[in-house]
Amino acid sequence: MTGTANAPLDSAECRSKTEDVLRLSVGELVEFACRSGDLISEHRHGGPTAAEGIRAHQRLQRKRPKGSEAEYRLQVELEQDGQAVALNGRVDILHPQVDLHTPVQLDEIKTTYVPPEVLGESARALHWAQLKIYGFCYGLQHQFTADTPVALKMLWHNLKDKKTYPESREFRWGELEAFTREALTTYIEWHRRWQAHRHAVRASARALAFPFPDYRAGQRELAVAAYRCLRDGGELVVEAPTGIGKTISTLFPAIKAMGETPLDQLVYLTAKNSGRQVVRETATRLHDRGLTLSMLEIQARDKTCACSLGLCSRDDAGICPRTRDFFDRLPEARINLLGKPLLTPEVIAEEADRLQLCPFELSLQMRPWVDLVVCDFNYVFDPLVQIHRLRDTSRQRALLIDEAHNLGDRARGMFSAILKRSDSRRAAAASKGSHPNLHRAIQSLVRALDKWVEEQRGSAGCPAENTAEISTAANFPTEEANNRELWITSLADGTPQKISAAVQKVLLVVNQLWEQGQLPPEDINDWLRSLFRYQVIEQLVAEQHRCVTRAQSATNPDSRWREQEVELLCLNAAMYLQQAYQAFHAVIGFSATLRPPGYIYQQLGWQQDAPYLALPSPFRSEQLGLFLCPYVDTRYRARDRAGEHLVELIARTYQSRPGNYLVFFPSYRFLQQVAERFTSTYPEVPLLLQESGSSDQQRAEFLQQFQSGNRTLGFAIMGGIFGEGIDYVGEQLIGTIVVGTGLPQVNEEQELLRATWEQQGQNGFDIAYRYPGLTRVLQTAGRVIRTESDRGVVILADYRFADPFYRALYPQHWQPHSCRNGQALSDALARFWNE
Known part of the structure; x- marks a missing residue:
């Protein structure tokens, strides 16, 4: 053995030496202290899947000799540099020492798509580092001396040729100890820096006071409920009206909990860039009051x-x-x-x-080395891009989900995948000259897509026979309906096997390139991501998925190619969200629009017994003038006539008190129709129009026009960037006109949602259309009143807003006034502005 300064200690001795036992897995130690070299492998999503790796491990473990053990647990405690360390891991196969002439042997299995000799040196070294530390742990458990031999074997298993390539090395245990202790010294030095920071954060969090003189109405109630959830664990759902200060009312108690409970890290999710900006500003305000917390914003x-x-x-x-x-x-x-x-x-x-x-x-x-992580939803929930360390349970974390009303739609997209024939053909063309093997594999995928469509056409007879769940495509108000075919199939028997095999073949070639240090053509990176997503999602499909196959005749008369696509469509991601929540000590979802509760819980996977907190508005009802205009019909078939009414309605609203107004439409097409009529009728009033696919700079320029003192009339899209997550304070916005009830466009996805919920005995139309539409409306209306001094109007332009269904779901602080015609609206606006 080595000197007594670093001798192994039993548990009692370790605890007596230090109160802080550093509990560390071998994987964590290797990842932090033993990595070197390039990052090339970090840029890809491919490689052997977890399922492939598990199967390969199980096959090789079943072939182990009699007397050896699989998944042998290693757990040791020792002292290094004055720090008590508990180190643990599992070695894939252990061959115990059978006689004095044969050393103990530890095997580690690593799966690849290429022979081991072409793997990067840094990757090989990292795997060997893990096995060396396993050897050290085993020797420490069995009190080896420095000269005791330890045999280590790396089993490189090539999934392509289904062969295993063993690589054996023998070490003296003293060599493994020196290697491990050097790694531990590196980690402990960092650990002490981190702990010093954490102590400072906890102390400053305990001393932190609420950064405003008083709480707004509802703020204290929200902060108290959030703290209890963060302290005790579990879930909390909060509908907190616009202006209540949701960010500070959740972050402040969360930070207090970090100072007073074992809570280690906060993960704050937001769907909008503007949401991240608010968190940044809130953190700065708290820093100014003595908080030492470190915040990381992932872009x-x-x-x-x-x-x-x-x-x-x-x-x-x-x-x-x-x-x-x-x-x-x-x-x-x-x-x-x-x-x-x-x-x-x-x-x-x-x-x-x-x-x-x-x-x-x-x-x-x-x-891992910050106290607050601020990022988009996908870094926690999306199976393709999620940061797995945000979901491990080695540290106690809390998840704060801002604007949670966006999560249901976003999550369905995360757990869906689509393959398009046209994209695949372009990828094949891009690979033809430089990567012939990849070109051939992609061509096989194109043929598999063609074959699948032909099978659907042949087995179903006609698309309508296979889409009984939904309206036929011809009933959708789209220009493509007349020249496309549509099939909807369940995935009870699995995904299309020939397509799956073709996808796997392409990814096998791609992974071989990567593991040899080569790259596929850069032009196909986006397409490859869609392919990876398809592979990941097909392993996750469940009863809430459907396979949607579309065939579209060529729109270009000079082209004989048809567009064909296969989509694995997720209709409800609640199950996957619920699985993600389980990795966190506490989860709080909050938004200004989380109603009705039953619908929200179904969509977002909350536990049925999770508390639901609905808070009142902090503002006076007389600050908002809310006017219903039921004389307007914005349904699709009535839009020509609606345009005339809307032009007059917009003009009356703007002229009642010129200033900054936003008019929100359900579609760009409707927006353009009304804009043309308005400009023709009122050429003296300049219009500012949101453009489809606008850049960040164009969006910033649009918002720049909404400054106090301006008279900007803007047309925008409901549910878009300008209708959520932006604070128009004071005179920046004095009125909003909401055109229509915000129903999602009728398409096969929404119709499938409707049909699925109806099959479960619920009102599918409400779930697929009316509730999501109401959320858009409420978010849009919430842009007007942001502070205690704001005053403004919201016009709801559609006869359906007077329906009992909608009125029953209006926020408690809304006091709508119905206007039977344009003159009644002008009179009501005059009274409001003159009060």
């Missing part, structure tokens, strides 16, 4: 990647130079960023530029 890869932004160029091998030797430069960046109060994309980018690191990957590497 989407395409807005962060230096290559995407033109800040660096890939080398001749197509690899970003910022990924070369990434893990060799990472420790310095990690030390520089630890404890900084705001790790915004700008701060991350500055450090990444200094050390020539990939900024997006640097932000992900800092994720």
Whole structure:
């Protein structure tokens, strides 16, 4: 054995030496302290799937010799550099020592798609590091001496040729101890830095006071309920009206809980960039009052990647130079960023530029070492891009979901996948010259799509026979309905097998390229992501999925190709959301529009006994003038006449008190129709129109027109960027006109939703159309009153708003006034503004 300074201790001795036992898995230790080299493998979503890896492990473990053990548990306690450490892991196969001449042997199984000799050296070294530390743990458990031999074998299993390539090495236990203790020293040095930061955060959190002189109405109630949930665990659903201050009312108690309970980290999800900005501003306000918390804001890869932004160029091998030797430069960046109060994309980018690191990957590497992570929904829920460490249970985390009303639709998209023939043909063309094997594999996928469509056409006779659940495509008000075919099939018997096999074949070729340090054509990256998503989703499909097959005649008369696509469509993601919640100690979902509760719980996977807190508005009812205009019919077939009424209604509203107004429409087409009529009738009033697919700069320019003192009349899309998550304070917006009830467009997805819920004995039309529409309306209306001094009007332009269904769901603070015609609206507006 080595000297007594680092001798192993039993549990009691460790606890007597230090109150803080560092509990660490071998995987965590290796990941942090033993990584070196390039980041190339981090850029891909492929590689052997978890299911493939498990199957390969089980096959090899079943073939182990008699007397050996599979999944042998290793757990040791020791002291290193004055720190008590509990180290644990599981080795794939253990061959115990059978005689004095044969050393103990530990086997580790690693699955690949290529022979081991072509794997990158950094990847091989990382796997060997794990096996070495397993060998150290086993020797410590059995009190080996420094000279005791330990045999280690790496079993590289190639999934392509179904062969295993063993690689054996023998070490003296003292060598393994030296290697492990060096890794532990690296980790412990960092751990102490991290713990010093955590102690400072907890102390400052305990001393933190609410950063405003008083609570608004409902704020204290929300803060108390949030704290109890965060302290005790479980779920909380909160409908908190606009202006109540949801961000501070949830973040403040969460931070207090971090100071007073075992809560380690907060994960704050928001669907909008504006939501992240509010969290940043709130954190800054708390920092100014003494809080030392560190916040990390994770921005989407395409807005962060230096290559995407033109800040660096890939080398001749197509690899970003910022990924070369990434893990060799990472420790310095990690030390520089630890404890900084705001790790915004700008701060991350500055450090990444200094050390020539990939900024997006640097932000992900800092994720475990901050107190508050602010990111989009997909980093927790999306199976393709989720950050798995945000869902591990080794630390106690709380999940705060802002604007939770967006989560249901977003989650259905995350658990759906689509393959298009046209995209696949373009990918094949892009690969033809440079990657012949990949080209052939993609061509096989195109043929599999063709074959599947032919099978649907032959087995169903005609599309309508196979779409009994929904309205036929011809009944949808779309221009493509007359030249397309549609089939809806259940997935009770699994996904289309020939397509699945073809997808797997393509991904096998792609993974072989990656593991050999090569890259597929850059032009097909987006298509490859859709392919990865299809592979992941087909392994997750359940009864809430349908297979939707579409065949579309060529729109270009010069082309003989048909568009064909296969979609694995998720109709309800509640089950997957519920599974994700289980990784968190506490989950709080909040929004201004979470009604009715029964619908929300069904869509978002909340436990039926989770508390539902509905708070009153903090504002006086007389601040908002709410006017119903039931003389307007905005249904699709009545829109020509509706246009005349709307032009007059908009003009009356604007002229009642000129200022900044927004008119929200259900579609761009309807928006353009009314805009043309309005401009023809009132050319003296300039219009500002939201454009489809506008850039971030165009959106900022649009919002810039809504300043106090301006007289801006803007037309925008309901449920879009300008109708949610933006604070128009004071005179920035004095009125909103909501055109129609916001119903989603009628299509096969919404009709499938309707039919599915009706089959379960519920009102499918309400769930698929009216409730989502109401959410859009309430969000849009909530833009007008944002502070105690705001005053403004909301016009609801549609006869359906007077229906008892909608009126029963109006917020408690709404006091609607019905106007039977345009003159009545003008009179009501005059009275409101003159009060």
